[in-house]
Amino acid sequence: MTNDCRVSASSPVAPRLCVVVPCYNEEDVLPxxxxxxxxxLDSLFGRGAISKDSRVLFVNDGSRDLTWFLIRTLHDDPSSMGLSPRQPWFSGISFAHNEGHQNALYAGLMEALDRGYDCAISLDADLQDDIDAIDEMLVKHDAGAEIVYGVRSNRDTDTAFKRGTAGMFYDLMAWLGVEMVSNCADYRLMGRRSLEALSQYTEVNLFLRGIVPALGFTTDVVYYVRAERFAGESKYPLKKMVSFALEGITSFSVKPIRWVTMLGIVSLAVSFIMVVYTLVQAFTGHVVAGWSSLMVSIWFVGGLVMVSLGVVGEYVGRIYLESKGRPRYIISETTDGELPRA
Structure with missing residues (x-):
């Protein structure tokens, strides 16, 4: 087995590629x-770019619809879904419970590593990631890039609100010192060496968009135009996007806690000023006039305390989750009949 993904004509052995596709309630788009x-994969295999042992690995993240049924059907009888049975491209694993996109993605990548694949490409099931970019990813990996990122060439398909908030998020993460690839979601190719390095990250608070660039290794990018979702509803509404952003911030930076300290210092300085102001008002007999400033001070300090507790609480909560040492996920079933692993 080779550690690199070779696709050139001179390569003696075509690489075993695993395409990892996390799925959560994707029955509308999965066919x-x-x-x-x-x-x-038929095209890549026909050109000798990948081995016949390559696979698409669907990761069912505790879906409540027919997603797992469709994945099993694709593995057992692809012809029933109008696909050629010549090459058994499809396999799958299923979680016992919904554990979130990042855990599903990580599980698929670790399964690819455990099963001995030479490289893995992760993409979403909604067909917004351009599948044709896989060809260029393989070529750039063959040229020496251990990790190849799929980067959006524009954000024309997004709303103005999403474009603006996405830009602010990337700017904020850069300011916090987090190394990220702008306009890159989770569409990327990873070679075996980077997958082995990723397996050493054991934290529960997963943020792969920050972890993968932190691995090091030689990287390259492939630009593509992101399409509209083919069918179904987005699995990342505003609430999940905010939660995802908090995961990223608290996973890689302690600056928010330092901000709390600075705000505390500023609040203390303001309180000294208000003490002086209150004494002056008392000596001059204008006690009533100080009522508004007193109320403002109370609300200001109270709000500052609540925000500070919230920020610190986010970090304490992450520490709590990490300290329990629970598994990120539990695999209840696989299409290949292999023993589940956590």
Whole structure:
């Protein structure tokens, strides 16, 4: 087995590629996703770019619809879904419970590593990631890039609100000192060496968009145009986007806690000023006039304390989750009949 993903004509052995696709309630889009992925892998195999042992690994993240049924059908009888049975491209694992996109993605990558694949490409099931970019990813990996990022060339398909908030998020993360690839979600190729390095990260608070760039290794990018979601609803509404941003911030930076300290110092300085102001008002007999400033001070300090407790609480909560040492996920079933692993 080779540690690199070779796709050039001179390569003696085509790489074993694993395409990892996290799925959560994707019954509407899965038939079309599997059709396009099947065509892509057929094309790559026909050109000798990948081994016949390559696979698409669907990770069912505790879906409540027919997602797992469709994944099993793709593995057991792809012809029933209008696909060619010549190459058994599809396999899957299923979580016992919904554990979130990042855990599903990590599980798929670790399964690819454990099963001995030479490289893995992760993408979402909604067909917004351009599948044709896989060809260029393989070529750049063959040229020496251990990690190849799929980067959006524009954000024209996003609303103005999403474009603005995304830009602010990337700017904030850069200011916090977090190394990230702008306009890159989780569409990337990782070679075996980077997968082995990723397996050493054991924290529960997963933020792969920050962890993968922190691995090091030689990287490259492939630009593509992100499409509209093919079918179904987005699995990242505003609430989840905010939660995801908090995960990223608290995973890689302690600056917010330092901000709390600075705000505390500023609040203390303001309180000294207010003491002087109150004494002056008392000596001059203008006690009533100080009522508004007193109320403002109380609300200001109270609000500052609550915000500070919230920020510190986020970090304490992360420490609590890490200290329990619980598994990130539990695999209840696999299409290949292998023993589940956590």
């Amino acid at each position: 079309e996703t599997s059709r396009r992925l099947s065509e892509k």
